[in-house]
Amino acid sequence: MSERLSVFKTYKLFVGGKFPRSESGRVYEVTDSKGKWLANAPLSSRKDARDAVVAARKATGGWAGATAYNRGQILYRVAEMLEGRRDQFVAEVADAEGLSKSKAAAQVDAAIDRWVWYAGWTDKIAQVVGGANPVAGPFFNLSTPEPTGVVAVVAPQESSFLGLVSVIAPVIAVGNTVVVIASEKAPLPALSLGEVLATSDVPGGVVNILSGKAAEISPSLAAHQDVNAIDLAGADAELSKALQIAAADNLKRVLRPQAVDWSADPGTDRMTAFLETKTVWHPTGSLGAGGSAY
Amino acid sequence: MPTVPSNGNEAAERLASMADVTASDGALRRFLHGLPGVDTVGLEARAAMLGTRSIKTTAKAYAIDLAISMIDLTTLEGADTPGKVRALCAKGVNPDPTDRTTPKVAAICVYPDMAATAAEALKGSGVNVASVATAFPAGRAALPVKLADTRDAVAAGADEIDMVIDRGAFLSGHYLSVFEEIKAVKEACRREDGSAARLKVIFETGELSTYDNIRRASWLGMLAGADFIKTSTGKVAVNATPANTLLMLEAVRDFRATTGVQVGVKPAGGIRTTKDALKFLVLVNETVGEEWLTNTWFRFGASSLLNDLLMQRQKLSTGRYSGPDYVTVD
Amino acid sequence: MAFEYAPAPESRAVVDIAPSYGLFIDGEFRDASDGKVFKTLSPSSEEVLSEVAQGSAEDVDAAVKAARKAFEKWSALPGAERAKYLFRIARIIQERSRELAVLETLDNGKPIRETRDADLPLVAAHFFYYAGWADKLDHAGYGPNPKALGVAGQVIPWNFPLLMLAWKIAPALATGNTVVLKPAETTPLSALFFADICRQAGLPKGVVNIVTGDGTTGAALVEHPGVDKVAFTGSTAVGKAIARSVAGTDKKLTLELGGKGANIVFDDAPIDQAVEGIVNGIFFNQGQVCCAGSRLLVQESIQDELLDALKRRLSTLRLGDPLDKNTDIGAINSAEQLARIKALADSGEAEGAERWAPACELPSAGYWFAPTLFTNVTQAHRIAREEIFGPVLSVLTFRTPAEAVAKANNSQYGLSAGIWTEKGSRILSVANSLRAGVVWANTFNKFDPTSPFGGYKESGFGREGGRHGLEAYLDV
Numbered sequence A: 001m002s003e004r005l006s007v008f009k010t011y012k013l014f015v016g017g018k019f020p021r022s023e024s025g026r027v028y029e030v031t032d033s034k035g036k037w038l039a040n041a042p043l044s045s046r047k048d049a050r051d052a053v054v055a056a057r058k059a060t061g062g063w064a065g066a067t068a069y070n071r072g073q074i075l076y077r078v079a080e081m082l083e084g085r086r087d088q089f090v091a092e093v094a095d096a097e098g099l100s101k102s103k104a105a106a107q108v109d110a111a112i113d114r115w116v117w118y119a120g121w122t123d124k125i126a127q128v129v130g131g132a133n134p135v136a137g138p139f140f141n142l143s144t145p146e147p148t149g150v151v152a153v154v155a156p157q158e159s160s161f162l163g164l165v166s167v168i169a170p171v172i173a174v175g176n177t178v179v180v181i182a183s184e185k186a187p188l189p190a191l192s193l194g195e196v197l198a199t200s201d202v203p204g205g206v207v208n209i210l211s212g213k214a215a216e217i218s219p220s221l222a223a224h225q226d227v228n229a230i231d232l233a234g235a236d237a238e239l240s241k242a243l244q245i246a247a248a249d250n251l252k253r254v255l256r257p258q259a260v261d262w263s264a265d266p267g268t269d270r271m272t273a274f275l276e277t278k279t280v281w282h283p284t285g286s287l288g289a290g291g292s293a294y
Numbered sequence B: 001m002p003t004v005p006s007n008g009n010e011a012a013e014r015l016a017s018m019a020d021v022t023a024s025d026g027a028l029r030r031f032l033h034g035l036p037g038v039d040t041v042g043l044e045a046r047a048a049m050l051g052t053r054s055i056k057t058t059a060k061a062y063a064i065d066l067a068i069s070m071i072d073l074t075t076l077e078g079a080d081t082p083g084k085v086r087a088l089c090a091k092g093v094n095p096d097p098t099d100r101t102t103p104k105v106a107a108i109c110v111y112p113d114m115a116a117t118a119a120e121a122l123k124g125s126g127v128n129v130a131s132v133a134t135a136f137p138a139g140r141a142a143l144p145v146k147l148a149d150t151r152d153a154v155a156a157g158a159d160e161i162d163m164v165i166d167r168g169a170f171l172s173g174h175y176l177s178v179f180e181e182i183k184a185v186k187e188a189c190r191r192e193d194g195s196a197a198r199l200k201v202i203f204e205t206g207e208l209s210t211y212d213n214i215r216r217a218s219w220l221g222m223l224a225g226a227d228f229i230k231t232s233t234g235k236v237a238v239n240a241t242p243a244n245t246l247l248m249l250e251a252v253r254d255f256r257a258t259t260g261v262q263v264g265v266k267p268a269g270g271i272r273t274t275k276d277a278l279k280f281l282v283l284v285n286e287t288v289g290e291e292w293l294t295n296t297w298f299r300f301g302a303s304s305l306l307n308d309l310l311m312q313r314q315k316l317s318t319g320r321y322s323g324p325d326y327v328t329v330d
Numbered sequence C: 001m002a003f004e005y006a007p008a009p010e011s012r013a014v015v016d017i018a019p020s021y022g023l024f025i026d027g028e029f030r031d032a033s034d035g036k037v038f039k040t041l042s043p044s045s046e047e048v049l050s051e052v053a054q055g056s057a058e059d060v061d062a063a064v065k066a067a068r069k070a071f072e073k074w075s076a077l078p079g080a081e082r083a084k085y086l087f088r089i090a091r092i093i094q095e096r097s098r099e100l101a102v103l104e105t106l107d108n109g110k111p112i113r114e115t116r117d118a119d120l121p122l123v124a125a126h127f128f129y130y131a132g133w134a135d136k137l138d139h140a141g142y143g144p145n146p147k148a149l150g151v152a153g154q155v156i157p158w159n160f161p162l163l164m165l166a167w168k169i170a171p172a173l174a175t176g177n178t179v180v181l182k183p184a185e186t187t188p189l190s191a192l193f194f195a196d197i198c199r200q201a202g203l204p205k206g207v208v209n210i211v212t213g214d215g216t217t218g219a220a221l222v223e224h225p226g227v228d229k230v231a232f233t234g235s236t237a238v239g240k241a242i243a244r245s246v247a248g249t250d251k252k253l254t255l256e257l258g259g260k261g262a263n264i265v266f267d268d269a270p271i272d273q274a275v276e277g278i279v280n281g282i283f284f285n286q287g288q289v290c291c292a293g294s295r296l297l298v299q300e301s302i303q304d305e306l307l308d309a310l311k312r313r314l315s316t317l318r319l320g321d322p323l324d325k326n327t328d329i330g331a332i333n334s335a336e337q338l339a340r341i342k343a344l345a346d347s348g349e350a351e352g353a354e355r356w357a358p359a360c361e362l363p364s365a366g367y368w369f370a371p372t373l374f375t376n377v378t379q380a381h382r383i384a385r386e387e388i389f390g391p392v393l394s395v396l397t398f399r400t401p402a403e404a405v406a407k408a409n410n411s412q413y414g415l416s417a418g419i420w421t422e423k424g425s426r427i428l429s430v431a432n433s434l435r436a437g438v439v440w441a442n443t444f445n446k447f448d449p450t451s452p453f454g455g456y457k458e459s460g461f462g463r464e465g466g467r468h469g470l471e472a473y474l475d476v
Helices: A046-065 A068-084 A086-097 A101-121 A125-129 A162-173 A188-198 A214-223 A237-250 B008-016 B025-033 B040-050 B057-069 B082-093 B112-122 B143-155 B167-171 B175-188 B211-223 B242-259 B274-287 B305-318 C057-076 C079-095 C097-108 C112-133 C161-174 C189-201 C215-223 C236-245 C271-287 C300-314 C335-350 C401-409 C424-433 C467-473
Strands: A027-031 A037-042 A139-147 A150-154 A177-181 A207-210 A229-231 A253-255 A275-283 B071-074 B107-110 B128-133 B160-164 B198-202 B228-230 B264-266 B300-302 C023-025 C028-030 C037-042 C047-053 C151-155 C178-182 C208-210 C229-233 C252-256 C262-265 C295-299 C354-356 C372-375 C392-398 C416-420 C438-441
Touching: A037 A188, A046 A139, A046 A150, A046 A177, A046 A207, A046 A214, A068 A086, A068 A101, A068 A162, A068 A188, A086 A101, A086 A188, A101 A162, A125 A139, A125 A275, A150 A162, A150 A214, A162 A177, A162 A188, A177 A214, A188 A207, A214 A229, A214 A237, A237 A253, A237 C236, A275 B040, A275 C424, B008 B242, B025 B175, B025 B211, B040 B242, B040 B274, B040 C271, B057 B071, B057 B274, B057 B305, B071 B082, B071 B305, B082 B107, B082 B112, B107 B112, B112 B128, B112 B143, B128 B143, B143 B160, B143 B175, B160 B175, B167 B175, B167 B211, B175 B198, B175 B211, B211 B228, B211 B242, B228 B242, B242 B264, B242 B274, B274 B300, B274 B305, B300 B305, C023 C057, C023 C189, C037 C097, C047 C189, C057 C151, C057 C178, C057 C208, C057 C215, C079 C097, C079 C112, C079 C161, C079 C189, C097 C112, C097 C161, C097 C189, C112 C161, C112 C271, C112 C467, C151 C161, C151 C215, C161 C178, C161 C189, C161 C229, C161 C467, C178 C215, C189 C208, C215 C236, C229 C236, C229 C467, C236 C252, C262 C271, C262 C401, C271 C300, C271 C392, C271 C416, C295 C300, C295 C401, C300 C372, C300 C392, C335 C354, C335 C372, C335 C392, C392 C401, C401 C424, C416 C424, C424 C438
Parallel strands: A150 A177, A150 A229, A177 A207, A229 A253, A275 C438, B071 B107, B071 B300, B107 B128, B128 B160, B160 B198, B198 B228, B228 B264, C151 C178, C151 C229, C178 C208, C229 C252, C262 C295, C262 C416, C295 C392, C372 C392, C416 C438
Antiparallel strands: A027 A037, A139 A275, C023 C028, C023 C208, C037 C047, C354 C372
16 A cells, blocks of 8 residues: 555635735745755735734734633633643744754643743733722722733744744733744744734734744834734844834833743733833822711 | 892793793703713813813912802801891991901891891891791791791891702602792792892702702702702702712703803802812803802802901901901800 | 902011022032033012023933942941931921922912912921831832942922932932932022032032033933933923833933823812812912812803802912912912913813903013813814813813713823712712822822822823832832
């Protein structure tokens, strides 16, 4: 019996809950760490980035307005879906990063657990970073964190999946929407993640995944006036500086690249980087007229 | 008796056009509850800010004389006697025996049974007789008793009647009953010759408890025909405050803008010092302005305030601080 | 006779301004390296108050070096000891508050009522608040033993000179940083008096350095490679330039920039308090406030009533000598700012908005602008979009809560907003929908050291005040 010929997957972008090809029609060759061809990935253009921002913006109201409990349920659902496709991701990560099967499995397991971690954070972060402020006057004063809005992310280049999840999950956990540029040389786990998100009740547009050259796509995201923040995790020093300069045009919140051990406890930093603090005042005063008889 | 500027036919018409809001308990309630709310902190902050105005030299001299002329010099004690009332009247007419340029007070305010004594003592002085009435201060009597109380006082020579509203009825939401009672008392203020005593309506703001209630009571009183709205009897823990007086000034301002009818304001109780009085005059000046800065439209219900004003007045004219031995004890 | 308030000027004798001041570097006053000086004026009279050193890049370098030298010991000091220095400073500010209030009024032009009742109490309170944090940083929610950043370069504006200094210096010192602060060119004096307060408090030399000068001095400070932290309050344009200049460095940056705050008045508002809030929102400090409620959004159904009340109230504002205790509206801070206000107000008229100001006599000397409001303003007008930073209110209308929120958020800025309604659920839903860092409901322009302050969007990032304000000065 001859060996069955496998069915290749056409990897596509994930934008607005749909799976478009790059509008440019371009693709680039993705290989494993030994140079073996794995697939052709879409080579996103600036217009793809623009479309992704439109989709992300459209999704902000519904996602930020969803209850934190609901967002937590959805993030947990992502973990559930990933668990079911664990083997696929282990294989993709092993290929992408040149890891042994067990090491790749550790990466995928950590990524799944990361979704669970952030699923639990959605309805707790506000209590940790917000609160009542005891002002010296007859006022009720409350600080609450709110999502910054649309966040562009240059995903880590080396950690194609755990790193990716580690930058996407915190951004959306707190109610932002995201346009992420996947690892340039290892985009396939990211593009497959889109398929998981699409079946996990994540509303379309909340996560938008582009593949291609970060240096080509990211400047237009950094300069985009309707993007509120940018995470430069996967940008090198030169690109990072250029993107920061572009980001100053509308004073985007910038998370600079830093050395991160993606397997370590992530803390809250990647959530708080994309939260705004809103402080609301309201008079309290006495129950009645000043010094009333009651 | 000071001349009350005529409000004119137009005002009468505009007021009449509001008759529908007092047509029923429900209509009146809807109207009063439709008035803009009052934010406690904001109101008190505004009153406090105006309290920081610094009134010096010529402005202070002007304000002290104005304040003296606005006093309803008051004695409302169980122990009042004709002798005490006559002494107070003499003081009101000639507050500072050492300085004849000192203005006289606006009125002497007494219980109804002392109105005749006061009228006798004040005859021809230009100082009015004000009498409390309507079972002052609690107002807990039947309407006929209240009306008789009022008529007695007017008959005894009272130029002005200070009535109390039925706070119990107001707090239980029986606005129309309060309204009707004020109207009836207003009617009882009429003299046989067709003239009438001016009616001051006391809300006892300390018992109304909320600023929203004070605004509602102000409009209720004005719609019922009050010539003055007055904060307090002076007989409860909390009486006139800058904030409740400011609120009532806003009410008379808005009432005139709506109806064309001008109504006076009288804070009473707890105003004891010149500094306090000046703060109230600043409230008047910056809320309703000059038109209310006369004793026709603004009064202080007070007793010990007068001596402090006199001591401050002496300080301004002599340059040295006065003492209680240099003003008369009443 | 009307009740005219006689002049009630606060005494100038309480403050002794020297004819000239140097830079405060490493605990000493010194001349600028190149000997350059500039004059600081009283904007209400154009009188020269003093001559101040123009700090050069060399001076900035010396100040940063002094701060760096002082950092090691200062940051290693037990928090409780740093706290005591800050408590001392707070107390001395309280003791000298009348002197500082008069000084601030002279140099800035704002009314003494504001410096006395708002600026100075808040300055002292800010130092008290952050003093208490210095030995409690382990409990602030930033992990155990959070570290200071190093040398903070701080550039502050002229609208609240000493208060902005407090907002910058108090949290920086509490967390163990040392600072180089550049006060605004037109209002350097209170910062120099603060240097003297540091001396009285026995603060170790080099912990606080004050370098006076203009924009070039500020740029030298921001760009200095020895600075670990940049904190700026001022215009959005300069904020963007600073964000570009720190790109590619490790400098931590916080920016508190411009605004075009919407003050939304619904038909069920407590009208009299709303009028006060509108006045306080736009005429406090002559409207030279980044969080000013410079756009009034009024529900159409009460537009006439509200505008009548507002105009009546504006007619009672007292404009004049800032040292007079009864003055509500003082001078505009500088000729340059006055020119900008005039130009934008003129554009309002040119674009078809209707201008109104109460009858108001302006003094002949100094920089003055009458409280002004514009009606018939649309979202497209410059005066509805650009920050005027002056006593000019743009009035727009709306029909529904959704329209109010849409118009309020339709701005590049997102610093402040106001909501006036007696309906609780509307306050909460509108407050949730507004993209602004500070929302005042049924009040406006309230500040407190415990309350985080800062913007969304192009109004900047980072928060000053409260526990949140520590983050800007910690390596977290």
